[in-house]
Amino acid sequence: MFEAKIDEIGLLRDSIATVAELIDEAELHIKEYGVQMIASDRAVVVVVDFYMTRDMFKEYKYTEDARIGINLQNLLQILKRAGETDSLTIKFADGKLDLTLKGVSTRKFVLPLIDISREETPPIDKLDFSSSLIVNSEILGSGIEDAELITDSVIFTVRKDQLTMKGESDSSFTQLDLMKGEGGLRITDIGEPVRARYSLDYLKKIVKAKKFSPEVKLSMANDYPMKLQFEVAGKLQLGFILAPRVEE
Structure with a gap:
């Protein structure tokens, strides 16, 4: 019970x-x-x-x-x-x-309760990220909305002191640059520079969690799944592990 x-x-x-x-x-x-x-x-x-x-x-x-x-x-x-x-x-x-x-x-x-088929879930606890950072959720949302104006995916690049979100098509592009210390950006772990592309269709749904979480923690690696972690301290944790978009 x-x-x-x-x-x-x-x-x-x-x-x-x-x-x-x-x-x-x-x-x-x-x-x-x-x-x-x-x-x-x-x-x-x-x-x-x-x-x-x-x-x-x-x-x-x-x-x-x-x-x-x-x-x-x-x-x-x-x-x-x-x-x-x-x-x-x-x-x-x-x-x-x-x-x-x-x-x-x-x-x-x-x-009503339903039977859920217990298909194998990817082993998210075994993911090995090379970089992690914390950023203001609203700023992340702005970068996603900007990129959505011209394309269906966004490229994240993380260096030791900077986060870049770039959307590009054949004839145009948009780019958001955030330096360490700006917009609450804290790069807590960085190995080599990281670059990966992700679907905007998924990101624009995920970032709706900004409604209750002013910050989001991003964990990444090169061309690797990204983890987005939203939290209300002591009460709730909502994480999303998003597969990268394969670049042709």
């Missing part, structure tokens, strides 16, 4: 909304110290690693580990029905998931 109560419905809604842009269905893993979801999109271009600590919940009653398969869009629709002052109680027992919104009134929903 699992039962938890959360007052910060907005944070839960915004994080689930970001994940649901990429993944339709997922399995929640209920653990003693929090709730985790690791899932990839159908094309296995991106892997989502989502973790809510038990400190995010006002109440957290746990008896044993459990796995719950849900449709994320169905969950999101219920979360969008919450009022600003509502609390949410989540209860899993007897093979069903009950959600109760309590504010001026009490509203109850039963979310």
